[in-house]
Amino acid sequence: MKILFFLSIAVLTVLSFGFVDPNLVLSTHPLYIVLHSPLSLLVYQYRPYMAGIYFMLVCILFFCYIYVFGHAETKAFSRKKVVPMIVVGVFMLIFSYPALSYDLFNYMTTAKVVYTHHENPYLVMPIEIINEPYLAFTRAANKVALYGPIWLLLTYIPHTIGNGSIWGTIIAFKVLNACMYGIFAFLVYVMTKSWKNVLFFALNPLILIEVLISGHNDIYMMVFAVFGLYLWEKKGIGNKTAGIASLFASSLIKGASIVLLPLFFIKNISRDRLLMFAYCLLAAVFFVLAPLREELYPWYAVWLVSIASLLDMQKYRILILFTIVLTFALELRHIPYMWMGYYEGPGPMFRAIFTVVPLGIFALYVLVKKFQRKVV
């Protein structure tokens, strides 16, 4: 199982380099060029094959995930044995190319607008600095900054460490993401004292792909939001103030977590109920507001996986299973673009089918199980 997991992560990491934007030269080293050419050919010329390979890799990763999650309490997957596996996996993924989304490049370009060009990114779009070389491979260059000021402050770290090197900055962003991933996994352990909960979060392929490969910033928002909830539960006005401040900081990274604010004012409520409310509120933003604004992006599910990982896995079994199926369905949404090379046309319909079919099958499974129980 471990070999299968590592193998699929390694293949995913290598294949990710096929997605390097044609306008971006990561290295001029002859070895890189020799290795990159066939990968690029596969991604851009043999799209259906690439989509098929990606589908298989996602299936393998989910199979490994469900298997390890199901055997979390056995000796074979004890903490001592799985932690090194996760650390090595994360290390490999840090060096992958952000293949499935251009968001990391948007973060990098926005950071450059602020810290190199000294312009207010909420007023000046990257495209207004027409000689900015990053424009060649940035997709949302015609938009002002989409995220809050705390996010801009955080991007100072990778921007500075990257020191003008594109590859260096990508890695610096990924390392920071990996740190946030580690902090969140630790937070799950501190709050639940359950290894199974940690595995539910840490090995989820959507988390691995969207946080560690694509480098989305949703994990930052969730670290601050959940840390806020954790502090809020503690006694003392200092903890409660810090809890609210942490949630506020979270919403200044990405606005979605502001919906959690009312939870801080509900008295005498158990953690599980509080988390259920949090899940429902974030699910409402995810399923209703996000598609209204743009579309159902897979990485938004990082919010739901993060909250679900704090729940009692046995008590909320159906919700946990639903979250796993949802993450699987969402990762399939990358396939239509991978296959066709454009988002429009039949793309939205295929994305909807890829999302609805697994969830429909899951709903049917739940109904059948309920019916069987009633008959017995």
Added chain:
Amino acid sequence: MKKLLITICIIFYLSFIIGHLSLIQAAYVLPYPSYMPGNKLYQVSKLIDVVKKYWSWGNIAQTKYQLSLSDKYLVEAKTLFEYRQYLLGAIALKRSNDAFETLPALVLNTRKEGKDVTNIVATISEAGKEHERVLGEMKLIIPSSFTWSPEKEQSTELSLHASVDKAIELRAVAVSKIEAL
């Protein structure tokens, strides 16, 4: 039938041409008038302008801010002149001039930072032309001079045509400085 077909073709052709001409004409559009002096929210809008000045950090942001401020006060001056509020109109025109005058230095600083200013220069040139057109129209509706004599206060002599001429010249000089960069 033949006539109808020819008529449709001519209409289609003309609508295409007119549509394109109107696109070219709308290269630079001034804003609608905002709150006018005397409105309760006028002071608030001025306060917001001050806040925006500090929020617009960075040379490109500041250039956009000063140009938008110049546009806003130019439209305000025109509206006030149309309502024969000459003193207030002259004050608004001076504010518009002050904002426009800052543009050459800002563009120069932007260029010094290594940023390509081609688009900014083009925008300011277009803005300058539009301002000159509006100022020309303004001159037609105002007297060459006007004595503003409020109750219980000293009267003020306003050389309105001279102010407008000065505003046109100021813009021409600023635009030529920017284009020469």
